[in-house]
Amino acid sequence: MHVGVGSNLYIGLVHHPIYDKRREVVATAVTNFDIHDIARCARTYGLGGFFVITPLESQIQLVKRIIRHWVEGVGSSYNPTRKESLSLVQVSRSIDEADHELTSLWKKKVKRIATGASPDPQNIGFESLRKLIEDREAPFLILFGTGWGLTQEVKDRSDYILAPIEGKGYNHLSVRSAVAIILDRLIGERS
Amino acid sequence: MHVGVGSNLYIGLVHHPIYDKRREVVATAVTNFDIHDIARCARTYGLGGFFVITPLESQIQLVKRIIRHWVEGVGSSYNPTRKESLSLVQVSRSIDEADHELTSLWKKKVKRIATGASPDPQNIGFESLRKLIEDREAPFLILFGTGWGLTQEVKDRSDYILAPIEGKGYNHLSVRSAVAIILDRLIGERS
Numbered sequence: 001m002h003v004g005v006g007s008n009l010y011i012g013l014v015h016h017p018i019y020d021k022r023r024e025v026v027a028t029a030v031t032n033f034d035i036h037d038i039a040r041c042a043r044t045y046g047l048g049g050f051f052v053i054t055p056l057e058s059q060i061q062l063v064k065r066i067i068r069h070w071v072e073g074v075g076s077s078y079n080p081t082r083k084e085s086l087s088l089v090q091v092s093r094s095i096d097e098a099d100h101e102l103t104s105l106w107k108k109k110v111k112r113i114a115t116g117a118s119p120d121p122q123n124i125g126f127e128s129l130r131k132l133i134e135d136r137e138a139p140f141l142i143l144f145g146t147g148w149g150l151t152q153e154v155k156d157r158s159d160y161i162l163a164p165i166e167g168k169g170y171n172h173l174s175v176r177s178a179v180a181i182i183l184d185r186l187i188g189e190r191s
Numbered sequence: 192m193h194v195g196v197g198s199n200l201y202i203g204l205v206h207h208p209i210y211d212k213r214r215e216v217v218a219t220a221v222t223n224f225d226i227h228d229i230a231r232c233a234r235t236y237g238l239g240g241f242f243v244i245t246p247l248e249s250q251i252q253l254v255k256r257i258i259r260h261w262v263e264g265v266g267s268s269y270n271p272t273r274k275e276s277l278s279l280v281q282v283s284r285s286i287d288e289a290d291h292e293l294t295s296l297w298k299k300k301v302k303r304i305a306t307g308a309s310p311d312p313q314n315i316g317f318e319s320l321r322k323l324i325e326d327r328e329a330p331f332l333i334l335f336g337t338g339w340g341l342t343q344e345v346k347d348r349s350d351y352i353l354a355p356i357e358g359k360g361y362n363h364l365s366v367r368s369a370v371a372i373i374l375d376r377l378i379g380e381r382s
Contacts (some may be wrong), residue, residue, distance in 0.1 A: 004359060033224050037365045044358035081363040166380045167235035168195060172272040174228045177371035180364070181379070184372045189357045 006046040006187040008106075008136050011179065012098050012143045013038060015054040019148040029148045030059045033164035035066060037176040045187045048139065050089045051098040065093045096155065099141060106139040113142040114158035115182065116149050117171040123163040126185040132160075133186060144175050144181070197237040197378040199297075199327050202370065203289050203334045204229060206245040210339040219337045221250045222296050226257060228367040229274035236378045239330065241280045242289040254282045286345065290332060297330045304333040305349035306373065308362040314354040317376040323351075324377060333373070335366050 013034060016027035017046040042050045044170050052063050063098060066091050069075045092098040095112075102110045113129065134141055143150060143158065164171060165181055173181070207218035226243060233241045243254050258280055260266045262272040283289040286303075293301045302329060304320065324331055332351065334341060346352055355362060356372055364372070 046359035168237035170245045180368035180371040182376045
């Protein structure tokens with residue numbers, strides 16, 4: 001367990017339950033670029049860890065294979081910076097499983113943060129959430145949806161729903177870009 | 192030509208000249224994810240445009256094919272948000288070619304900004320550069336290196352070298368993540 005600023009923040013990249021284009025609840029496939037880009041962001045900002053959340057056995061095995069290759073396998077000497085970032089990654093079958101893991105690690109109730117591209121009356125702003133995370137009273141699990149985003153049920157079961165990144169009339173960032181921007185706003189150095 | 196904040200800022204994603212792992216000057220292949228992620232960021236932040244810079248004929252044709260597919264082809268009705276973002280993308284054979292294009296569009300000398308992961312005595316900070324861009328006195332071309340980053344010569348020929356994103360002892364973000372964070376710092380809404 002790290003102890004710097006941000007070390008009580010954990011990412012959950014949710015592949016189920018999320019919406020597809022027609023707002024049906026589905027499970028998406030894992031994207032290799034998501035794992036690498038988000039793991040590097042997590043390492044850059046000193047996060048506690050990064051959970052890839054998927055209930056699909058084939059996807060669980062795929063993610064484990066990727067992690068093993070770069071953390072223990074031939075990849076670890078070929079590219080040590082990947083070893084460093086992918087050491088933060090683990091797979092969970094559900095949001096609850098990731099939550100339980102954190103609860104037993106921290107012996108504290110986990111605060112869940114949902115993210116999304118649409119505004120919500122209950123949104124918390126970036127500055128307010130930044131202060132809460134800095135207080136380090138609890139571990140925070142920030143959830144990002146793949147596909148067309150987190151389901152309403154996931155939002156309803158979260159402690160906070162973070163304000164969306166305001167685009168100029170366009171709110172279609174990749175999840176990789178959204179993670180990078182949001183971590184910088186919540187944890188990044190301020191000059 | 193757009194007229195909002197950020198519309199005088201253009202991205203150049205440089206595939207040559209850049210360094211490889213051994214600090215040799217090479218040309219990298221274009222990555223599909225780079226084009227999509229960065230185009231979506233450019234559209235989100237209201238940028239003037241996004242130049243994919245490569246001298247390799249095969250890569251030029253590849254990028255043109257991707258743009259055509261999503262802007263004019265069957266992709267444009269399948270996913271209109273890609274049409275909107277990829278409309279901002281064009282290919283240039285060199286940094287100078289992108290520069291000339293902007294000079295003739297704006298009838299003004301282009302200010303070049305180099306980016307990178309290492310600090311440089313001549314670095315300009317994010318807040319100072321943000322103010323310069325807001326003044327809208329000139330078009331700005333911000334250059335991101337693929338591979339192991341922009342060559343020293345490219346940095347020497349730039350008007351500004353932007354400060355690196357400070358990681359917690361780790362500076363290995365993907366170029367996609369770096370673009371997202373830097374655009375948010377330079378152009379993003381401030382609460």
